Each structure stands twice: as structure tokens, then as C-alpha cells.
Amino acid sequence: MSEDANPLLDGLQLRRRPEPCAVVIFGASGDLTKRKLIPALYALAFRKLLPEEFAIVGVARSPHTSAQFAAAMKKAVKQFARDPFRQDVWDRLAAGMRYVGTEFDDEAGEDRVGRVLEELDAERGTGGNRLYYLAVPPQAFASAVTSIGERRDKEGWVRLIVEKPFGHDLATARELNDLLHRWFGEDEIFRIDHYLGKETVQNMLALRFANGIFEPIWNRQFIDHVQITVAESMGIEGRAGFYESAGAIRDIFQNHLLQLLALTAMEPPIDFTADSVRNEKVKVLKSMHTPGPKSVVRGQYGAGFVEGIEVPGYREEDGVSPGSLTETYIAAKLYVDNWRWADTPFYVRAGKRLARRETTIAIQFQRAPHPPFEAIAGDGLRPNVLLIHVQPDEGVSLAIGAKVPGAGMTIRTVHMDFLYGGAFRTGLPEAYERLILDALLGDATLFTREDEVEEQWKLVDAILGAWQRDRPSFPNYAAGTWGPAAADDLIHRDARSWRRH
Amino acid sequence: MGVVSDIERQLGRLRAREAVDGMPELRTSTMTHIVWCPPEWRARARATLAGLLERHPARTIFLIPCPGTEARIDARAELKDFQLQGVSREVLSEVIELRLRGSTARHPGSVVLPLLVSDLPVFCRWRGEPRWGSEELAEVVGITDRLVVDSSEWRHIPAAYTRLGELFGRVAVSDIAFSRTLPWRRRLAELWPGIGTVDKLRVEGPRADAELVAGWLRSRLRRDITLTRRNAAAVTAMWVDGEPVASPGELLNASELLSAELDQFGRDPVYEAAVRAVALPAG
Secondary structure (H helix, E strand, O other): OOOOOOHHHHHOOOOOOOOEEEEEEOOOOOHHHHHHHHHHHHHHHHOOOOOOOEEEEEEEEEOOOOHHHHHHHHHHHHOOOOOOHHHHHHHHHHHHEEEOOOOOHHHHHHHHHHHHHHHHHHHHHHOOEEEEEEEHHHHHHHHHHHHHHHHHHHHHOOOEEEEEOOOOOOHHHHHHHHHHHOOOOOHHHEEHHHHOOOOOHHHHHHHHHHHOOOHHHOOOEEEEEEEEEOOOOOOOOOHHHHHHHHHHHHHHHHHHHHHHHHHHHHHOOOOOOOOHHHHHHHHHHHEEOOOOOHEEEEEEEEEEEEEEEEOHHHHHOOOOOOOOOOOOOOEEEEEEOHHHHOOOOEEEEEEOOOOOEEEEEEEEEEOOOOOOHHHHHHHHHHOEEEEEEOOOOOEEEEEEEOOOOOOOOOOOOOEEEEEEEHOOOOOOOOHHHHHHHHEEEEEEEOOHHHHHHHHHHHHHHHHHHHHHHOOOOOOEEEEEOOHHHHHHHHHHOOOOOOOOO | OHHHHHHHHHHHHHHHHHHHHHOEEOOOOOOOEOOOOOOOHHHHHHHHHHHHOOOOOEEEEEEEEEOOOOOEEEEEEEEEEEEEOOOEEEEEEEEEEEOOOOOOOHHHHHHHHHHOEEEEEEEEEEEEOOOOOOOOHHHHHHHOOOEEEEHHHHHOHHHHHHHHHHOOOOOOEOOOOOOOHHHHHHHHHHHOOOHHHHEEEEEEEOEEEEHHHHHHHHHHOOOOOEEEEEEOOOOEEEEOOOOOOOOOOOOHHHHHHHHHHOOOOOHHHHHHHHHHHOOOOOO
């Protein structure tokens, strides 16, 4: 028998494990590292999904020692990890944990990062493989990329996970892409949109392409319209600096909302490889035509009550200009101009300080053409809606008409629910776990490609261009409501309404 | 007569009681899970179920063959509810316990068949060693997609593996004793290609586990391999041609092992070959 045909491997359910490597987090003293990245790495270690030869290097401006950094991360794991704290798992992870305090444009500091990585290669056997996670503010992005690029070794692979915001508009996004491509190939760049790491978003692909009943009716003939909602009940949580220059359109619409739309509208990919899936998504983004000014509504919250607590308006938030014109809400009617979706509106909305936190995709089907009942029988009857709950209560509901028990024929809408956690109680992994693991494995399927980002910015730039021509009257909705009245008008004009909550 | 409708009535009453707060509970099943469970196994089977239902919501049907001459079935239904994290609603799973007295223990098929959840797979966890060739085994195999056994619960090994092998053409079979050895088999696979010429395997562990690992090596490597063994409650050590194999250090509990089996569909040719090689070592 030849050496490369090991007959003992059949049926051993071997998981694909990443190669030995070091994860280098730029911006390691930030909230993202503490709340998401280190807990995600702990969850992967907990499930033995990390290689034995593994290391983590935190890089940030704060002057900490490696021991202080490890102690802070241990506290973060205890506070934010989804798994119980286990000392043996933590010890394995912490043994390869280092910290380098430096400015990202400090040559000497960046050289120190390089030396620490070489030491880890020798001590931990990480083999020169590096996954850089750029959790840095936009102004630090270029220097971080340049210092990594200039120091990239010929041995081992290098991959970069790039956090949003990816640019401020199409021009800056292209500049960032050019900068990245000066040092790295597209297959080495992983632009993260954490929504794509959510199980329910991936379940959308399973729902559509693993079930024969949906795809035949997933088109303009059977679907009246689609509604996508990304609602947050919280405010800007101390991120005024970022939010004032971004607003809802750059924070949510440009990435999460358009990605959810692309997944909803895309054609079946020929397989589930990174390029096949992203090719289909980018076709959708290219097919979207620019909405006219009447098809986009922006809003900003004023003071109000959220879950019974009085909250200030956006302009009263710390760090926000009292005359700010930054939008905290956006709603739009979009069209995907292709054979499948022509004339089928996609109503999308996203906002802060809305009545509750909810991300849903609602597929509303056409009404039954000729219900053979008395008109009064169907008074409470609404069209069928397939509702995909992305968060919270992850799952799928189908609204159908059912007869009310008793004499006569009265029909009411009822929900058939599939609650994700009810059928598969394995505990849904955090999006960051899945995405970091995929990047370690070199699988870019759930990351955004250069051309997708640019198409998304083209649409956003066109909307922003129109906005520059008028001055909105803000605030125009109270915190704790479902947004401005103009958003209702947007959909009422088409004799439709936003989903009832 | 009337056992099935009696169970349906009991379940209906229980569901109505659960829904008194006006919040509809979700009744979720991913399978029908039959447990053939002689009385002496009942406590252990219930304990395993407690750790299992959260991962595999199912309608679980306990079939408890009881001694006695009167042909009678005593039925009891209950709902197990699970609070979902961050969700106000609960998920309900149904547990039905049927005590099969007298001749009914030989004909469980007719009472189980109408209780199966339509369109979902049927798994049967058979506790203890089956009565090979019996009517009850034939009936349960006839309605089951996958039969899950733990051959370490059997007394007649390796002979019983020959009888088990006779079922392979009729139902997919998996064996928790074999699953338990997975971490060790992964370790052995790492010894390739050196292990390709192994002659002797020594195992410290239960008989079934040791026999199955030896059978697995024989079938994969197509070699006759001599097994020696020292008894232990779990596999604690292995030697290949006298050389110790590094311990994998992984242990799964009973619920986790059964849970892993319930994720598998279809026949397992690697296991079937291992069983055949236990029953009939390669020459």
C-alpha cells in the first residue's frame, strides 16, 4: 500500500484543522477584541478547532505587558465567552499569547512585532503563517497594512481580516483596495461582514437551495415584495466619532443590508466555493438600479422611551453636534433588474433606537387569486409571508391561512414556526467563531470580495449624492418607535405596509 | 385496543396544560427515537435521555418488555420542556413509555407504527443484547432506519457479532462501543504507514471495544492481527506490536455518544467491515 493512501482514515470524521499559525490582532486593546475576538478564539480552542501550534499577538498603542494583556483577556473570556471557563483550555490559549505596545506607524514597534512572531515560530512552531486581524480605526488602516506588507515573509502564508468600515465612499474603498493589493492578493484579503457568519444567514442558503419547494416560487411571479429590516433598539453607545461621519447608510445599509438582499435575490451558485457564491451575489448588486429620491427616506431619532426608559435624542448624545444632520435611520425601495426580480420591490430599512432589536427578511407572496369564500371569511387573512428571523429568535416562520374551528368558514392567519434553537440545540456559534475559523482555513466564501464592496459603494454614493441637494428636517422620529412617518408613506404609496410587529 | 388513542389523549391534555399562559409552545421533533429497554436498563436509559433531548428534540418511545402472562400495554405520556436561551417560548418534546406485558412484548410493531412522527427518520437504541432471531427484533428493525446498539452491553461476544452482521442488509446499524473507540482509532491512524505491518494489538479495556478495534485494523489493513486484552471499564491503553500508543485523552459521556450516533444516517461500511472481521478474522 502506498503511504499517501492511509486506509485507516476512512470514516474517522476528521475535522479540517487549520495549519499552525499566529493570529495578530491590530487594535487589541479595543472593545471588539475583548467582546468578540478573544471569546471566539476561546470557543474554537474549547472545541479543539485550533491547531496545536498556535499563538496570538495583540498589538495596540496602550503600554501593556504580555502578562497584563493575557490577564485582561482572561477576564474578557469569563465575561463574554459562550462556553464555561475552563482553566486547561485557557492555559493552552494563553501559553502562546503575547502583546506589543506600539503606534502602527512606528517602525521600531512594528519590527518588535516581527521579532515576537519569529520567536513564536521557534517556540510554538507556528511555521511563519500569519492571520492579521485589522480591528483598527480607519485612520490607522494604511499604516498597519503598509507595515504588515513591508515585513511579510516569503515563508508561510499571510491573510488579512479587514473590519468595516471599508472606505467612506467608492473612491476611498478603491484606494484601500489598491493599497491592499500592493502587498496582498485578493485571495489573501478577508473583508469581514459579521452578518455573513450568522447561522441564520447561512441557513438562508440552505432554505433556498436545499428545499425543492421554495426555488420554483422564488421569483416575481409568486413574490409580491420583500422586506428586510435591521433594527436596533440601542443608540450609538459612545461611538459618536465614528457615527457622525458614517450614519446609518454607511454603518448598516452599505454592508449588512445589501449583503442580506444579495443573498435573498441571488441565483443558485453552481457550488459552494467562495468564488461561485460571490459571483452570484455580485450579479445581484450589479443589477440594482439607483433608487430615485422619493424611494429613499432618512431619519434621525429624537428623545423618547425605549423599553420604558427615557433616552435622549441623537443630537443630545455625547460627542454629537447639536445641529447634526447624520441619519440614524434609512429606508429604501430597491429593485433588482433581472429576469427573476423585475418590478418586485425590495423594501429595506435600518435604524437605531427603534422599538426593538430585530433583523428579519420577510418574503411576502402574492395573494391567492380567487379565494372561494365569502368576503367576510377572510377578513383577518393576510398574504403568505415567509419570515426569516436572523436575530433574535433565529428561525423561520410561515404565515398561512387556517380555518377557525367551529361552524361556518372563517379564516385567520396563523404562523408555523421553526425555531432554530428548538430543533438543533447545539448552541449557535458566534459569527466571529465561524469567520475566524474560515479565515484560518483560507475559505473566503463568507467574506466580501473587492467587486462586491465597490458595487455596494456605487449605490451608496448615488444616494448620498442626492441627499446633498436637500436639508432634512431632523429629528423626525421619536426613539422607541419604528421610524419616521415618511418611511410609512414610502411603502403606503404602493398600497403595501411594513410588517406589523 | 385503544392504546394509541389513549396516548394521543394524554399528550393533548398535557399540551393544553402547558399552554395555559397563552404563549404557544413549540413542539419540535427531528426524529422518532425508540428505546428498547428491558426494565433493568430503564434508569440508565432515562438518564441518557435527559442529556440527549436538548440536542435532538424527538418523540421518544420507550418500549419496556415486562414479564407476565397477560397480554397488556400500559401507556404513559409526558412532555419534556426546554427553555430556549433568550427566547420566551419553550420547546416541548414528547416522551411515551409503553410497558409491554405478555405476548405484546413480542409484537411491538403494531403499537409503535401509528406513533411514529411522519416523514422523520426513526432511530432505535436497543439496550442490552437483543434476542437474535426474535420476532420483536425483526419488527423493530422493520420500522427503524437506524439501529443503535452498544455491544459492550452484550454477554455473547464475539459470537454475537455474527448475528448482528445478519441485520446489515436490513437496517443501518451503529455501535456506541465502536464510536467510543474513535479517538483511539484516530491515534492509530496517525501511526500510518508504520502501522501497516502490525501483527499484534494489545488493549486494556472492555472486550467489545477491544474486539472492534482489532476488527477495524484487520479490515482496513487486510491483515490477520492477534488481539490480547486486559479488562478495564474503559479503554485506557493500547500497544501496537509492543509499542504504546499515545492516549488521545478524549472521553465522551453516554449522551454525547448517542447524540453523535443520531446525527448519522445511512450504513457505515467501515463499522460493518470491522464487525465482519471480528466475527471472521482475516486469514
